C-alpha cells in the first residue's frame with residue numbers, strides 16, 4: 001500500500017510514515033469508534049491495513065480532515081467512477097429539442113428530453 005493523508009484543504013498527499021500513522025489510529029481505537037465506523041475493532045496494524053485496502057478512510061486524530069487512506073485503492077476507485085460516468089455519457093443521445101438525454105421521448109415534433117416533452121408535444 002502507499003499511504004496518503006488528507007490536508008485541511010481536502011487534498012491528499014503521499015505519506016511515507018505509514019507505521020507512525022497506523023500507530024496513531026491504534027492508540028485512539030475504542031469499541032465505540034469501531035461501532036461508529038461499522039467495522040471490527042482494530043487489534044493490530046494488519047487490521048488497519050486490511051480496512052484501508054477496502055477503500056475506506058480512517059481518522060488518526062479528532063480533526064475531520066485527519067484521515068489516512070490507501071492511495072492505490074483510492075486511485076483505482078477514481079478510475080472506476082470515471083468509466084461509469086463515461087458509459088452514462090455515451091448512452092445519452094442528442095434530441096431534436098437540442099438537449100442530451102439517456103431517455104429520449106417521441107413527440108409530434110421529434111425526439112425530446114423529458115424536460116422539454118410538454119413543449120415539444122404541442
Ligand SMILES: [Zn+2]
Pocket residue numbers: 095097098099112113114115116
Ligand atoms: Zn430538451
